[in-house]
Each structure stands twice: as structure tokens, then as C-alpha cells.
Amino acid sequence: MEIPKAYDPKVAEESHYQRWEELGFFAPEINQDPDAPKYSIVIPPPNVTGSLHMGHALQHTIMDVLTRWKRMQGYRTLWLPGTDHAGISVQRKVVEQIKKVEHKSPLDIGREEFVRRAWTWKEEYGNTITEQMRREGASVDWSRQRFTMDGSLSTAVKNVFCTLYDEGWIYRGLRIVNWCPKDKTVLSDLEVKEETRKDGKLTYLKYPLKNSDRTVTVATTRPETMLGDTAVAVNPKDERYKDLVGKTILLPLTDREIPIIADEYVDAEFGTGAVKITPAHDPNDFLVGERHNLEQLLIMNDDGTMKAAAGKDFEGVDRFEARKKVIERFEELGLLEKIEDYEITLPVCERCKTIVEPILSEQWFVKMDEMRDIALELMKTEGVPHFSPQVPHEKVYTAWLENLKDWTISRQLWWGHQIPAWYDEDGNVYVAPTEAEAKAKAGGKEIKQDQDVLDTWFSSGLWAFSTFGWTGQTSDQLTAHSLELTAKTKTDLDMFLPTDVLVTGRDIIFLWVSRMVMLTKKFTGKKAFEDVVITGTVLGKDGKPMSKSRNNGVDPLEMFDKFGVDATRIYLASIATGADIRWNDTGVETYRNFANKIWNATRFCLMNSGSADTPVRLGLDLAGGTGDADKSVRAPLADRWIVSRLNRTAGDVNKALGKYEFHTAVSLLFHFFWDDFCDWYIELKKDEIIAGDIAASSQILSILEQALRLLHPFMPYLTEELWQKLPGVSNGLHNAAYSSAEQTIMLADFPIGDPALIDEAAEAEMNAVIEAISKVRNIRSEMSISPSIKFTVHLAAEAAKQDIFRANEAQILKLARADKIVLGETLDVPKASAKAVTAAAEIAVPLEGLIDFEKERERLQNQIDKLNTEHERLSGQLSNANFVEKAPPEKVAELQARKTEIEQQTATLTQNLEALN
RNA sequence: GCCGUCUUAGCUCAGUGGUAGAGCACUCGCUUCACACGCGAUAGGUCGGAAGUUCGAAUCUUCUAGACGGCACCA
Numbered sequence: 001m002e003i004p005k006a007y008d009p010k011v012a013e014e015s016h017y018q019r020w021e022e023l024g025f026f027a028p029e030i031n032q033d034p035d036a037p038k039y040s041i042v043i044p045p046p047n048v049t050g051s052l053h054m055g056h057a058l059q060h061t062i063m064d065v066l067t068r069w070k071r072m073q074g075y076r077t078l079w080l081p082g083t084d085h086a087g088i089s090v091q092r093k094v095v096e097q098i099k100k101v102e103h104k105s106p107l108d109i110g111r112e113e114f115v116r117r118a119w120t121w122k123e124e125y126g127n128t129i130t131e132q133m134r135r136e137g138a139s140v141d142w143s144r145q146r147f148t149m150d151g152s153l154s155t156a157v158k159n160v161f162c163t164l165y166d167e168g169w170i171y172r173g174l175r176i177v178n179w180c181p182k183d184k185t186v187l188s189d190l191e192v193k194e195e196t197r198k199d200g201k202l203t204y205l206k207y208p209l210k211n212s213d214r215t216v217t218v219a220t221t222r223p224e225t226m227l228g229d230t231a232v233a234v235n236p237k238d239e240r241y242k243d244l245v246g247k248t249i250l251l252p253l254t255d256r257e258i259p260i261i262a263d264e265y266v267d268a269e270f271g272t273g274a275v276k277i278t279p280a281h282d283p284n285d286f287l288v289g290e291r292h293n294l295e296q297l298l299i300m301n302d303d304g305t306m307k308a309a310a311g312k313d314f315e316g317v318d319r320f321e322a323r324k325k326v327i328e329r330f331e332e333l334g335l336l337e338k339i340e341d342y343e344i345t346l347p348v349c350e351r352c353k354t355i356v357e358p359i360l361s362e363q364w365f366v367k368m369d370e371m372r373d374i375a376l377e378l379m380k381t382e383g384v385p386h387f388s389p390q391v392p393h394e395k396v397y398t399a400w401l402e403n404l405k406d407w408t409i410s411r412q413l414w415w416g417h418q419i420p421a422w423y424d425e426d427g428n429v430y431v432a433p434t435e436a437e438a439k440a441k442a443g444g445k446e447i448k449q450d451q452d453v454l455d456t457w458f459s460s461g462l463w464a465f466s467t468f469g470w471t472g473q474t475s476d477q478l479t480a481h482s483l484e485l486t487a488k489t490k491t492d493l494d495m496f497l498p499t500d501v502l503v504t505g506r507d508i509i510f511l512w513v514s515r516m517v518m519l520t521k522k523f524t525g526k527k528a529f530e531d532v533v534i535t536g537t538v539l540g541k542d543g544k545p546m547s548k549s550r551n552n553g554v555d556p557l558e559m560f561d562k563f564g565v566d567a568t569r570i571y572l573a574s575i576a577t578g579a580d581i582r583w584n585d586t587g588v589e590t591y592r593n594f595a596n597k598i599w600n601a602t603r604f605c606l607m608n609s610g611s612a613d614t615p616v617r618l619g620l621d622l623a624g625g626t627g628d629a630d631k632s633v634r635a636p637l638a639d640r641w642i643v644s645r646l647n648r649t650a651g652d653v654n655k656a657l658g659k660y661e662f663h664t665a666v667s668l669l670f671h672f673f674w675d676d677f678c679d680w681y682i683e684l685k686k687d688e689i690i691a692g693d694i695a696a697s698s699q700i701l702s703i704l705e706q707a708l709r710l711l712h713p714f715m716p717y718l719t720e721e722l723w724q725k726l727p728g729v730s731n732g733l734h735n736a737a738y739s740s741a742e743q744t745i746m747l748a749d750f751p752i753g754d755p756a757l758i759d760e761a762a763e764a765e766m767n768a769v770i771e772a773i774s775k776v777r778n779i780r781s782e783m784s785i786s787p788s789i790k791f792t793v794h795l796a797a798e799a800a801k802q803d804i805f806r807a808n809e810a811q812i813l814k815l816a817r818a819d820k821i822v823l824g825e826t827l828d829v830p831k832a833s834a835k836a837v838t839a840a841a842e843i844a845v846p847l848e849g850l851i852d853f854e855k856e857r858e859r860l861q862n863q864i865d866k867l868n869t870e871h872e873r874l875s876g877q878l879s880n881a882n883f884v885e886k887a888p889p890e891k892v893a894e895l896q897a898r899k900t901e902i903e904q905q906t907a908t909l910t911q912n913l914e915a916l917n
Numbered sequence: 918g919c920c921g922u923c924u925u926a927g928c929u930c931a932g933u934g935g936u937a938g939a940g941c942a943c944u945c946g947c948u949u950c951a952c953a954c955g956c957g958a959u960a961g962g963u964c965g966g967a968a969g970u971u972c973g974a975a976u977c978u979u980c981u982a983g984a985c986g987g988c989a990c991c992a
Contacts, residue, residue, distance in 0.1 A: 006954070202992080219992050233992090266992080275992045284992085345991065392921050396987065399920070403988080506987085543984090574940095576931065580922095580985085584929050586941050593954040604951030663931070667939075682951075690950080774958090780946090781958040787947055817949075870936065877935095882972040891935060891973095898936075 003606060003725070007599035009564025012721035017134055025746050027141045028495075031076040033737035039075035040496035041067060042467055043140065044504045044512070045148060045460065047086035048126035049093055054538040054546060054572075054583065055505060056129070057136065057556040061569045061714075062533060062662060063503045064138050068713035069657055071139070072750035074735040078496055079139060080467055082146035083126060087416040087456040088183055088351055093125075094118045094415070111414050111451075118415045122147075132557065137565055137716045139746070144492070146467045148459040149417070157459050158420045158433040159472025160523060165421075165431045169370060170409070172421075172429065174362045176283040177408055178347060181304030181319075182354040185412040186363055188455060189405065190511050191350045200344030204272065204337035205330055207232060210248040210257060216241070217337050219271035221344055222281075223330075224322040226251070227310040228299040229258055231277040233288055236262035238273050253329050254311055261292050280360035296360055302412070304357060319357070364410040364419060364452070371518040372404045378521060385502070385517065385532040388660040389578040393509065393534050400510055407515075409455045416453030423448055461515035464499060464528035468492040472523065498527040501660075506534050533660050536580040538572075543582050554583045566715035567592040573714050574666040594670060595718050598711070601678050602722045605704050608689045609697045609727060637769070637808055638684040640762035642703055645676045651753025653710055666714065673707055680770065684811045701726060705733070706751050720745050765804050768840035769812065772805065775836040775843050776816040782859050783834055785850060790819035796827045797841040805841070835860070835912040837905045853916055860913045867906045874899045 024030050028038070041063050046056060063079055071077040094117050098104050106114050126147075133140065146153060164170040178187040203223045206215040216232055232249055234241035245262045265288055266275050279289025280296040289296060299310035306314040306322050314322050330336040347356040378384045379398055387393040410419060421431045422438040424445045432438040439447055459466070470493050497520070504513065513532060520528035537545055540552030547553065559568045562585075571588040575581045634640070649672040656664035681703070688696040705726055712719040723729055723745035731743040738747035776793055785791070793816055795805050802823045805812065809821050822828075827835075829844040832851045836843045874895055877883050884892055 003951095005952070007952095221992075271992050273992095277992090282992085284990095342991095392987090396921070400988075510987095537986095574930090579930085582929065584941085587929065589954075590940050593952095596952065596954045600952035600955085602951085607951070667931075671939085678951085679956085683956095686951095777957060778959085782945095784946075787949065787957080814949095873936070877973075880972060884972080886972045887935080895936085 003603045007596045007718065009566060009595065009717065012717040013565055016717060016720045017137060020744065020746060021142065023742050025741070025744060026139045027143055028076045028078045030741055031737045032740060033074060036074055036076040036737050038495055039070035040078045040499045041501055041503065042080045042464055042499055043082060045082045045084040045463060046129045047089055048083045048122050049086050049089040051128045052132040052556050054554055054556055057568065058535050058538055058572045059503050060133060060136050060138050061572045062535065065573055065662060065713040066501065067139050068716065068746065069750060071746065072709065072712065072735060072748060074737040078141055078144070080144050080146065081130065081133065081140035081142065082467060083129065084456060084460055085147065085149045085416060087411060087413050087453060088185065090118055090121065091413050091415040094121050097121065106414065114414050135560060135565065152469060152471050153459065153466045154417055155471040155473065156462050156466040157417045157454065160462060160519065161420055162431055162433050163472065164366065169367050170364060171367060172362065172364050174360060176286045176358050177361045177363055179357045179359040179361065180349040180352065180354050181302065181357055182352050183349060184302045186361060186408055186410065187349060187356065188408045192347045192356050193350050194345045195348045196343065196345045198343050200342045202340045202342035203327060206335040206337050207249045207251065210250050216244065216249065216260065216274050217272045218274050218276040220276055221342065222323065223326045224319055225278045225281045226276055226326060227254060227314060228278045228281055228297045229276045230279055230289065230294045230297055231258050231292065232260050233263045233266050233275045233277050234260065234273060235266040235268040236264065238268040240273060252333055252335055253326065263288050263291065282358055286360065298360055300357060300359060363408050366407040366409055368404045368406050372401050374521050375401050375514055375517045378517060378527065384527055385529055388531060388533045393506065397509055397514065401514065409458050410452040411455055413453050416456060417459055419450040419452050419454060421450040423450070457511050457515060460512055461519045464516045464520045465493065465497055465524050468496055470524060497524060499529045501531040501533055502529040503533045503535065505537070509534070534578050536575060536578050539580055539582045541583055559588060563588045563592040564595060566718045567595050570666055570714040573662040576663045577660050594674065595715065597674055597678060598718060599722065601682060602704060604682060605700050606725060609701060637762060637765055638681060638811065639699055640759050641766040642676065642681045643757050644759040644762050645672060646703055646706060647753045647757040650710055650751040651755065654752060669711055677703065677707060683815055687810065687814060705729065709745060709748050710751055712745050768801065768804055768838070769808050771838040772841055772843060773812055773815045775838055776818065776845060779834040779836060779845050780817070783847060783851065783855060787817055790817055791845050791847065792820040792822060793818040794822045794827055794829050794844040795841045796824050801840045831915060837908050839901060842908055857913060857916055860909050864906055864909050864913070867902050871899065871902045871906065
């Protein structure tokens with residue numbers, strides 16, 4: 001078989017995905033075992049406006065590793081894909097598009113047409129990310145792909161809204177909200193970010209008192225809001241202002257008179273101790289206003305310009321222009337006291353960075369107290385969801401819940417789920433899933449639907465169950481209670497909810513995770529998911545989060561092209577769960593090299609597996625006859641050793657994945673494959689295999705085949721490509737649940753690691769061999785003996801150890817590049833020899849004419865020094881009465897044994913050194 | 918202001934009470950018949966600092982410095 005020398009990822013990446021998908025390997029239905037346990041994950045739906053970034057690649061890798069792992073174990077596995085309609089993002093794209101192409105505004109084309117265009121936009125551009133997921137090798141069930149505005153998901157949204165409204169958990173109210181003047185919509189608290197401005201100003205304005213020449217000075221960072229002031233407040237305990245409470249202020253630039261009031265809210269220490277109160281434009285002022293029954297004067301339009309209420313001179317003026325103008329006027333009037341520099345943090349729109357305006361507005365809210373209790377209760381009683389890593393996320397999640405405020409859910413957009421509320425002429429509201437029902441409630445009166453849509457996160461909050469077909473209609477409940485349902489007739493909702501794990505980033509724990517927890521429990525009575533894996537952030541090469549403005553992003557697709565999908569995947573999986581990591585190409589390069597190593601190891605095995613019709617039996621009993629007590633039929637040490645290492649590794653990999661410790665699994669596999677399998681096992685077996693030994697060939701292919709299975713969840717393309725090339729692979733190697741499916745490593749049984757095949761003795765013996773070979777290599781290297789020169793190796797050891805070396809003579813000869821091995825109880829070598837010592841043996845290499853005595857002395861002294869350092873530490877510990885008394889006896893014995901060993905080795909080395917003098 | 922995370926070899930990172938690890942880079946050697954994306958052999962760290970608990974601390978506690986994150990406030 002002709003196999004290229006270097007692995008080209010493209011070939012494998014282009015060959016398998018389509019077949020996997022077409023043969024239905026991704027769908028849970030491929031599992032033929034009616035009793036199979038289920039395993040389900042729903043994807044955090046990426047925005048339809050998005051394209052794949054490193055964060056997706058990381059999360060998708062983890063979800064795919066879990067899904068492929070469980071699938072190979074025989075679980076009925078579903079990883080459900082889908083996308084989010086991303087209200088504001090799509091709306092913005094479509095607005096830009098019609099502006100650019102037709103020079104029109106949304107208002108020009110009207111709501112209906114606009115929404116139609118948005119759908120077209122979604123159909124045309126919304127698949128970018130789903131196509132990219134195919135490239136990633138994501139084993140999602142495309143037949144169950146969902147979109148948050150699909151019919152059934154929209155029905156679910158309406159029914160949830162109506163139910164919550166009927167139960168009083170959703171209300172409409174006049175509140176100070178976060179307003180983005182650019183997007184012209186309200187934002188929830190979580191969509192507002194903060195930006196620190198060092199160039200901020202604190203402006204001190206003098207307000208004249210009525211019938212007096214006194215003034216009161218107030219400080220503000222937003223002078224333009226003074227046009228909406230309806231009071232000035234002071235602390236009731238503030239002696240400076242006590243006499244002014246109840247007096248009236250003539251508000252400059254307006255013809256209004258406003259009162260001076262006393263309120264505990266005011267901090268006498270800050271600024272001047274007098275605060276201007278603008279109830280319609282500040283959340284704290286709003287509360288003060290409610291307490292004192294103040295007028296709420298709205299002075300700003302939805303685009304950030306001033307209203308007529310701000311006064312004739314200001315009408316239509318932008319808020320920042322108005323700010324300048326107010327200051328100018330105060331200056332002219334001699335009422336500007338001073339302007340101080342003041343570092344300020346401003347609220348900005350998460351998406352467009354526009355400064356958010358707190359503004360009084362009537363919106364829809366979800367009352368969060370009972371919702372919060374649902375989530376807190378789950379955490380308290382069941383510890384659900386279980387976060388990985390638990391610290392700090394569980395604490396942060398819980399603390400956030402405890403301080404939860406109501407959730408603003410209406411948005412002034414057209415793209416999204418229009419709120420199912422209708423109004424009659426008198427402003428009475430009728431909430432119902434359909435217009436017909438609303439009209440019936442209104443007694444047939446003319447009604448008009450609320451113009452707002454719901455926050456995108458409202459529909460995302462239902463994602464864990466709306467994706468499985470839940471719509472909130474009565475038929476949903478009907479299917480749920482029959483306990484006798486088989487796998488075939490169970491609905492997805494019965495089968496797959498609760499999902500097993502949610503994999504996502506910490507930025508949306510509040511926005512999304514918490515809301516899914518609450519809403520899923522509330523509406524289905526089930527948990528949304530048992531576990532939550534929080535991934536870290538992949539940072540740019542500069543150590544900062546990747547962003548367009550910093551231009552430090554790394555495109556996963558470029559990495560796929562450069563190093564291959566598999567290398568990128570396994571590199572991402574090698575990052576400790578939850579830890580942030582600075583991107584570095586050399587990390588991926590390591591795994592690109594690893595892929596090549598796997599490729600070439602397989603190439604070697606195949607080149608030497610004889611003719612194609614050689615009967616190779618894979619998946620056979622790897623114990624190789626350990627069941628037989630008779631030593632003469634036992635498999636060679638190297639075979640027992642590699643079988644032991646394979647099974648130990650498999651067991652540990654399963655354990656690590658079960659704890660979401662992907663990096664541990666990767667490290668185990670990397671070192672098993674590269675160090676144990678390639679550097680030692682292949683090298684040890686090379687001669688036999690090249691000589692055409694069928695049993696050896698069969699054995700090594702069997703080990704390789706199992707290693708490929710263990711690697712498959714991380715490196716799906718490479719492993720499938722190679723697995724298909726192995727002789728003797730078939731669906732007979734599949735997990736029992738997939739025995740009738742077409743052959744693929746995807747459905748092969750995942751090695752669980754048989755503890756009975758872990759052979760401590762073989763590992764210990766092999767270590768003795770490895771150590772001896774390493775010491776000889778060290779001698780060769782340090783004494784600068786060319787690899788082409790072969791020499792005799794003397795090994796002195798007790799009889800039992802000699803047997804080990806004797807049994808592996810051929811291997812030692814080859815790997816130590818020796819031509820003869822002399823075994824004995826003691827060394828019998830000329831003075832001109834290089835020596836070393838291991839736990840199992842003394843080693844000598846006669847080097848007549850080649851030895852540099854000075855170098856050899858140095859070498860020996862070096863070894864003695866190292867041992868001495870350790871000896872000193874051990875002696876110190878062992879002479880400490882406290883240690884000997886209090887430490888566990890095993891520990892003391894262990895150190896004592898090590899100390900004795902060191903003493904023996906030191907003695908031998910010292911003797912050798914003296915013999916040189 | 919409150920809460921939290923991180924600080925380990927030149928670089929990027931593992932390591933939650935018992936002799937400090939990996940990959941890359943560095944040094945030396947190798948056209949060893951799978952792989953130079955390779956093989957072999959070295960070198961490199963008082964685990965940010967201080968104090969404490971303990972027979973024993975990178976690991977637990979407190980304090981402290983620096984980097985970062987979340988939340989709150991911001992007249």
C-alpha cells in the first residue's frame with residue numbers, strides 16, 4: 001500500500017464528513033439498542049450573523065469530544081445544533097443593507113417588508129456558521145437543527161409569555177431603563193457594559209433661590225439633564241441646607257420653579273451636598289421622585305436629541321450639543337461655578353458602544369423573585385447545575401441570583417418575536433397567543449398588537465426544551481406521562497431532557513444559563529441540564545481577549561488550513577477546563593506533529609503487515625495468554641507491557657473525561673502514543689515486524705487500532721482515515737448498539753481499559769529494561785561515541801533481574817546499539833570502562849582506547865553529586881524525630897528504602913570513580 | 918467599594934499536603950531502513966513576596982505586590 005510520508009489533513013477532512021452525515025451516524029436513531037442510555041447536549045446557538053471564532057471552536061471541540069466518546073460507548077447520543085435569531089445584530093445588518101443598496105430607511109419600507117427582508121438575509125447569510133461546523137467535524141444531528149424563530153419555537157415563546165403574564169410574573173411598567181439612542185431600543189442590565197473615561201467632567205451649577213439672592217450649587221456629569229430637573233435634594237441632617245428645605249428654586253434656562261426637598265438618599269459628603277433631581281432620566285432620582293411625588297419630566301427623544309419639553313432653544317439638539325449649550329448659558333448667566341476633571345464610568349451599549357441613556361419608559365418586565373427561587377432551590381437541594389470548574393462559578397452564579405433585579409424583556413425592534421399583547425383604543429391590554437384569542441378577550445373590539453419584540457435571550461431561555469418540540473400546547477403534556485414508552489416512540493422531550501451537560505463561556509452564565517435553568521424547570525418540571533462546563537477564554541497572542549478593534553484575533557479556519565482541523569481540536573482540548581489561554585501557534589504545531597507521528601506509526605505498521613490477505617485479527621484478546629500460568633507461553637515482556645499501558649491509559653482517559661478534564665485525557669494519550677507506543681514499543685518490536693512475524697504484526701495493529709479509537713473523539717478525521725486503512729477492520733469492532741451500521745471508527749467500541757490487563761510486574765520489569773538502555777545511551781552520548789560504533793554492554797544484577805535482561809537481549813542490543821551483552825552477578829571489566837548504576841543493575845561499557853578518563857570521572861562525580869543532594873534531604877527528614885513519629889509509616893519506610901538504594905548506588909559509583917585513579 | 922481568579926523553567930502552560938512536570942526554544946550528537954512535523958543525550962526553576970498552620974507547603978490560612986475578571990456605585 002502506498003502511503004505518503006507526511007500526513008496531509010486536507011485529504012482526510014474532505015473524505016469523511018459527508019459519509020458520516022449521509023449514513024446517519026450523527027443521529028440518535030443509529031443506535032439499535034432499545035435499552036441504551038441516552039446522552040444529550042444542546043448547542044449554545046450561535047448568532048446567525050456570526051462566523052466561527054476561536055471560542056466556538058473551543059466549545060464545539062469539547063461538545064464533540066463528549067458526544068463522540070459517549071456515542072462510542074453505546075449511548076443513544078444527540079448533539080442538537082441550531083442558531084439564534086440575534087435580534088439587534090440582524091436588524092442592524094438589514095438596516096445597513098437597505099440603506100446601502102436602496103438608500104432607504106426601515107420606515108420607508110415598513111415593518112412587514114422589513115421582516116421579510118430579514119428572513120431573506122437569514123436564509124442567505126445565516127448558514128455561514130453551520131457550514132463551518134461541518135468543517136470542524138462536529139457530529140451534530142442536522143436533522144434536528146433548530147432556529148429560535150422556527151414555528152414551534154415561536155409558539156413556545158408565545159405560550160410562555162402568556163402563562164407568565166397570567167400568573168403575574170410578567171408585567172408592563174414605567175421604569176428607568178437603559179436606552180441605546182443608536183439602536184433606539186431598550187437594553188437589559190446585562191447588555192450594558194462599562195467604560196471608564198478619564199476625561200470626564202463634573203460641572204457645578206448654581207441654582208438661584210426664588211425671592212432671594214442666594215444660590216444652591218449642584219454638581220452633575222450630565223448638565224443637559226438639568227432641563228428635566230424637578231427638584232433639588234439635600235440630606236435632612238445637613239445643617240448647611242436645613243433652612244432651605246421647602247424653599248423654591250427658579251430653574252435657570254426654563255420658566256419652571258422646583259422645590260428643595262430632604263431625602264436620605266443624598267450623601268452630604270459628596271460634591272456640594274445638594275443634588276439635582278431628574279426623575280425621568282436617572283434611576284436614583286426616579287426613586288426619590290416617587291417618594292416625593294415629583295413630576296417626571298421627559299426631555300429626550302429616542303434618538304438622543306432633546307424634546308420640546310427641554311425648552312424651545314433645545315428642541316432637536318443632540319444630547320451632547322445640549323450639554324455644551326447648557327454650560328455656555330450658565331456661564332453667560334454667571335451661574336457656572338466651576339468644572340472639575342472627574343474620572344467617570346459610563347454605561348455603553350454592549351454591541352455598538354454608544355453611551356446608554358437612562359430614560360423613563362414603559363416596558364415589559366419579568367418579575368424575577370420567584371424565578372430566582374426556582375434556581376436557588378435547585379442549587380441548594382440538588383447542587384444542580386454542577387459547574388466545572390466549580391470554583392468560582394457556582395459561587396458567582398448563586399451570588400448573582402441572590403441580588404437579581406427584574407428583567408426588561410421588550411425591545412424596540414422589528415426582527416424577533418413580536419410581543420403577544422394587544423391594545424384597544426382605550427389602552428386596555430389583552431395578552432393571548434393569537435390575535436383571535438386576544439380579540440375574543442377584548443369582546444370583539446378593534447385591537448392593535450404591541451409593536452415591540454422580545455429580548456433575544458427570552459427565546460434562548462427556552463432553548464433547552466423548545467428545541468425538543470415543546471410548544472406549551474396541551475399535547476406536550478399528554479405525551480409526557482406514559483412510562484412504558486420505548487426508545488422508538490418516546491418523544492425527544494421525554495428522551496433527551498434533561499440534557500446531560502451544557503458547554504458554554506462564562507460571559508453568558510447570567511444572560512442564558514440561569515434563565516434556562518429557571519424557565520425549563522418552570523415549564524417542564526425538569527432540569528435543563530445536570531452539568532455546566534464553563535470554558536475559558538482564548539486570548540490573543542498579546543494576552544488580551546481577541547477582538548476586532550485590537551486586531552489580535554486568530555481565525556480558526558486559518559488554523560485548520562495551516563495545521564489541520566484535528567491538530568487544532570486536540571490543542572484546544574489540551575487547555576485546562578475553564579482556564580484562559582494565550583493563543584500560540586507552536587501549541588497547535590505540537591499536535592500537528594503529533595498527527596504526523598500517528599500517521600507515520602500507522603504507516604510503519606501497514607508497510608510491514610505483509611500482503612493484504614494476511615489474516616489480521618483485530619480486537620483479539622490482547623492479554624496474549626496471560627490466563628495461562630505457564631511461563632513458557634506468556635507473551636514477551638514488551639507485549640504484556642504495552643497491553644498494560646494501553647489499558648491503564650484507557651481507564652485513565654475515561655476517568656478524566658468523566659470529570660471533564662480534557663487536558664488530562666489529551667496528555668495521557670499524547671504520551672502513551674508517542675513515548676510508550678512509538679519510542680519504545682515500535683522500536684522494541686521493529687525487527688520482528690520487519691522480519692514478517694505475523695503474530696507481532698497482528699499484535700501491534702491491534703494496539704494501534706485501539707489507540708486510534710481512544711484518539712477518535714479528539715481527532716476524528718485522522719483516526720477515521722487511518723482506521724479505514726487497517727486490514728481487518730469491520731463493523732465487528734463496533735459497539736454492540738451499532739453492529740448493523742456501516743463500518744466507521746465513529747461507532748467502534750470505546751476502550752474502557754480492563755483493570756485485569758494492567759500488569760504491574762510487566763511495567764516494573766520494562767522500566768528496568770528502559771532504564772538500562774537509557775543509561776547506556778547516556779554513556780554513548782557523554783563519551784561521544786558515534787552511534788555507528790557498537791560495543792559490549794556488561795550488566796551485573798541478581799539472578800532474577802538477569803532473567804529479565806536475558807529475555808530482552810535482542811531488544812537491548814538493538815536500542816543500545818550494542819553487539820554483545822555480558823550478564824553476571826558482578827562486573828568483570830577492564831579499567832577503561834564507562835559505568836553507570838540503576839535500581840536493577842550495574843552497567844559497564846568497556847571502551848578501550850575510546851575512553852576519556854577525565855570525562856568519565858566528571859560523569860561519575862555528577863551522578864554522585866545528584867544522589868548526594870537527594871541523600872542529604874532524605875537523611876534530614878529521617879533524622880527528624882517528629883517526622884518519623886507522625887508521618888504515615890509507609891511514607892517513612894518508602895523514604896528509608898530510597899535512602900538505602902541511594903547509599904548502595906553511591907557506594908558503587910564511588911568505587912568506580914576511585915578505580916579510575 | 919464588594920466578590921473572585923491568576924502569578925511555576927527563556928516562552929506557552931500542567932500540577933489542590935509527601936523527592937518540581939510537559940510542549941516549544943536552547944546546547945551536544947545522529948543521512949539508526951515509519952516519521953527531520955524525526956531520533957538520542959544534556960542543561961534550565963529557592964513555584965511573585967512575607968508570615969503562619971504542619972513532621973512535611975507550589976498545594977492550606979493570613980497579609981502583601983502585580984495582572985485580570987465579575988458585580989455594585991458613580992450628584
